[in-house]
Amino acid sequence: MISKIFPKISLNIGYFKLIVLLAISGTAMAQGHGPLYGLQTPTLAKGGVDLNVAGMSLGTETETSYMLRYLFSYGITEDLQINLTTPTMIERLGDAPRTRGNSNMTANGDIEASLWYRFFSNAFGVGKRFESTAIVGVSAPTDDVRGQVNVGNSVHAAISTGYASRTWYGWIGGGYQYYFEKDGEQLGDLPYASAVVGYRPNIFMGDYPKPDWRIFIESLAEFPGDNKFEGQMDFTDSRSTKVLVGPSFLGLYGAWGISFGAMFPVVQDLTLGAVKERYRLAINLSYWL
Amino acid sequence: MRNIFRIMIIGLFGIGTASGQITKVDQEVYGMDCAPCAYGLERGLKKMDGLQEVRVSLNDGKAYMGLAAENGLKLRSIQEEVKKNGFSAKKAEVTLIGNATKEDGQWYIETANERFSVSQDTPKALLQKLTVGTATISGTVQDEEDDNLSGQWSIVLTKIE
Structure with missing residues (x-):
């Protein structure tokens, strides 16, 4: 276990140095921040930098995973943002369900680079805007085998649209992740959809620089495809x-x-061999430079 | 002849230096919904030369700015900073010292680097107070397309000092 963690820690120290270097050299602005799991739309300001550290856990019927995840985001323009996220796996799942962690961090041990493009934005009032964002990403696994299947690289694309105000928030979106075949085996693909509603109570309507809190109800619908094993006689594609x-x-x-x-x-209609989940937990700390 | 030469030198010198400037801006900002949004905008504005004080209000959707006594700041630069942060700059309430001129019946107020066309919506009583030469005025600058800022503005005057 220790030997598995140490190479990853050294990788993340190098990554941390890169973040600090880029952060020092860049101008810094902030942009809105949305839900934890669902797809969202806000992008950073031009030249803005956002650093995130997240702790994530996923419980199945027999195992629990623990992971730290780091996310670096940079606003190329006010509508175009790049992201890079890497994990430190503390406890991996032997049999991992196919899922994403959230809109810009993967749940399993993948390193992912992504590009967010806010292709539509209409700020039509004080604190109010409609906007839509497209996401494309590529990822490489840090584990060789996941759920007894060889893990390949993957691509991810998603689109979301939403509304933000000082009181109400709402986003809907959908995405698709596709894992490439590796040594004759392939993880199942993952179409998914998300919907989020957010609310800021009056008590938290204090003006900047007072603290600002909001509550979200998030929902995800995932339709993971079956894995493909080497020597599999009959691939059902269910x-x-x-x-x-x-x-x-x-x-x-x-x-x-x-x-x-x-x-x-709330619904788990699983195919044979798919992993039943009990919960997902996450905590995320952000800092805008 | 010598006096004419002196007048020409003074005139040229006068053109080459700042003939006016904005002293106060309350900029309306649309689309700003969260504390880091306000933080980022405030920080971006504070980095601009010529701004003495900046306060951003989420609830008002405004950035309140006091400019230094000597500044060459353009309203256009302020609105571009707002856009860079992902928001939309709308109307701005400004106070400025400028040179008032009248061309073909239309009043203009010019700072060193921008021109404000006085709107016909300005109350007539105020328009009658306007005279050619240096003027300190307050007014509401009308919203322009964020993607097409030219540095030429339309202003409805609210006060002439």
């Missing part, structure tokens, strides 16, 4: 259906943000 719902909370103060939440499955 899909599971999972629906998860849960609350999350986002607190913002100046350049800092903290969000935490949980998701619980």
Whole structure:
């Protein structure tokens, strides 16, 4: 276990140095921050930098995973943002369900680079805007085998649209992740959809620089395809259906943000061999430079 | 002849230096919904030369700015900073010292680097107070397309000092 962790830690120290270097050289602005699990739309300001550290856990019927994840985001323009996320796996799942962690961090041990393009934005009032964002990403696994299947690289694409105001928030979106075959085996693909509703109570309507809190109800619908094994005689190409719902909370103060939440499955119509989940937990700390 | 030469030198010198400037801006900002949004905008504005004080209000959707006594800041630069942060700059309430001129019946107020066309919506009583030469005025600058800022503005005057 220790030997597995140490190479990853050294990788992340190098990554941390890169973040600091880029952060020092760049100008820094902030942009909105949304839900923890669901797809969202806000992008950073031009030249803005956002650093995130997240703790994530996923519980199945027999195992629990623990992971730290780091996310670096940079605003190329106010509508175009790049992201890079790497994991430190503390405890991996021997049999991992096919899922994404959230819109810009993967749940399993993948390193992912992504590009967000906010292709539509209409700020039509004080604190109010409609916007739509497209996401494309590529990822490489840090593990060779996941759920007894060889893990290949993957691509991810998603689109989301939403509304933000000082009181109400809402986003809907959908995405697709495709894992490439590796040594004759392939992880199942993952079409998914998300819907999020957010609310900021009056008590948290204090003006900047007072702390700013909001509550989200998040939901995910995932349709993971079956894995393909080497020597498999009959590939059925069937899909599971999972629906998860849960609350999350986002607190913002100046350049800092903290969000935490949980998701619980309400529907799990699983194919043979698919892993049943019990919960997903996440906490995320953000800092805008 | 010598006096004419002196007048020409003074005139040229006068053109080459700042003939006016903005002293105060309350900029309306649309689309800003969160604390880091306000933090980022405030920080971006504070980095601009010529701004003495900056306060951003999420609830008002405004950035309140006091400019230094000597500044060459353009309203256009302020609105471009707002756009760079992903928001939309709308109307701005400004106070400025400028040179008032009248061309073909239309009043203009010019700072060193921008031109404000006085809107016909300005109350007539105020228009009658306007005279050619240096003027300190307050007014509401009308919204322009964020992607097409030219540095030429339309302003409805609210006060002439």
